Amino acid sequence: MSPDVRSDLDAIPAYIPGASVPGAVKLASNETTAGPLPSVATAIAEAAMGANRYPDITAGALVDRLADFLGVPAENVTAGCGSVALCQQLVQAVCAPGDEVIFGWRSFEAYPIIARIAHAVPVAIPNRGDGSLDLDAIAAAVTARTRLIFVCTPNNPTGPAVSRADLGKFLDRIPERVTVALDEAYYEYMRSDDPVNGVAEAMARPNVVSLRTFSKAYGLAGLRVGYLVGPVSLVVPVAKMVVPFSVSSLAQAAAIACLEAGDELRARTDAVVDERSRVRRSLLEMRHEVPDTQANFVWLPLGESATDFDSHCREHLVITRCFAGDGVRVSIGDPEENDQFLAAAREFVTRT
Template sequence: MTVRIRADLDQLPAYVAGRTVAGSLKLASNEVSAGPLPGVPEAIGRAAADVHRYPDIGAGLLTDALATRLDVDRNRIAIGCGSVALCEQLVQITCTAEDAVVFPWRSFEAYPIMTQIVGATQIRVPLTAGHALDLDAMAAAITPETRLVFVCTPNNPTGPAVRRAELERFLDSVREDVLVVLDEAYREFVTDPEVPDGVGLAGRYDNVLVLRTFSKAYGLAGMRIGYAVGPAHVAEALRKVSVPFSVNAVGQVAALASLDAQDELRTRCAAVARERVRVRDELLALGYEVPETQANFVWLPLADRALEFSEHCLDERVVVRAFAGSGVRITVGDTTENDALLAAAKSFPLNG
């Protein structure tokens, strides 16, 4: 006999991270090439002297700093071990096996994993022909059993963001007892003025919560710091189900230091946005289909050729993120990295 494990876990998909290959450029995980913001490594160094102490379980200083910067009540903020941990906690606090979660597909691959772990029903809503969220279809997919809706904007891995008019129309249509989560992991890269700031919407709608992260634009992917802004009772529930001390002390210090480097953050994000336009334009000129994107990546809907393209890029010492049978997500790096990617894309037999 062996120890019994839940039988349904045999069907649980594994989260697939972007590969790291020695000697190759990594454009697979949407990390920023420039590294941590100024002042952050020094803050991390100072914090290292106290790693024998437990971290502040409530991340009080970081919560206060975010509350001030976002102009929201601190009781509406919950800090998590990356926004992905908060995704899991959101499913835990809203759903049982009798409930349902609505999310777009394809979108962030953690959504179905977290939903299945709880045993809730997954309601996957296909994207539009332009690889964007279909909010009308998502609204129609909400059932009496629905407790949670994920709206990923910009959408990972395809790139389009939801604009204000369609998002507000959607939010107006959702029942008040359904929590709508605006997953804004890539918010800092958005340049389209019609894409709203979710924190403002969370202040207007009592059933809206926003997820943000320090992993992307802030360059702290290895520190695992994310945060939620939403109704105070939801934030309180998130704190209740979090793993104690999961938000580590060094990460808290690094996030605080990052908040003090807003000028450099804006400069970096602007540089990514410029390169994003260049990369997309050149890929379009080569004959690729590339949806519009407001994130720090582009999406190539190559369908059955996704893995072939990924292996071709790897042969050219560029690592991208392939989704078998669907497409390829490519991080927008610095100019040199992007030039290498474009050279690999040019040598791929697109019509072969």
């Protein structure tokens, strides 16, 4: 006889990370190809000398620096072990068993997983044909059991971002008892005409929070640190759900150093945006369908051909992220890496 465990766990899918293959170009995980900025690497090395001590359980210095950086009170900010951990803390804070969590689909694949972990019911609303979130359909899906809505903008894995005007209309339709989480993991890559600033929305409305991360543009994916901004009535319960000491002292020091490197960061994200435009333009010239993207990746809605395309890229030593039967997401790498991917994509079109 074995110990009793939850009987529903078999129905919860495991999160599948992007693959790595020795010798291949990895464009599967939306990482930055460059390592941490030199000033950030120095801060990490210095923090490592104190790794024998527990980190500040509240990440107080980081929260204070974030508050100053964002222009908000520190009481409206909490840090976590990456924004995905904060997503899970948020579900645990606002949902009781049987409550509903709504999100677009396809979107960040952790949403249905963390909903089920908290005994909540995931409700996936199909995206529009161009890969953008269908905010009207999401708003129409709200029921008496709805407690939380995730709005991923720019949307992972499809790329389109919600406009500020459309978000405002959407939020006006959502009851204040329902929390809306703006998942802005790719915020730093947005260059749209009417961009959403989730922090501003979170400070203006009683039921909105913004989730951001240092994993993408800041290049700290391996250290796991992110933050949530919102009304105190949501920040406090979310903070209560944190695993103690989960934001390491190295992560806290690195994140603080990142916030000091504004010009360097902007140069890096500008370079990614330039490559993003070049890659998408090249794919469109090949007659691939590629939605407008405001993130550090492109999406190819290949449907049943997704697995074949992914396998073809692997044969050419390029690792992409395949969502079988739906599409393939390709991170933007260095120019040489992107050229290797484009060559593979071009040959796939010629072959088929």
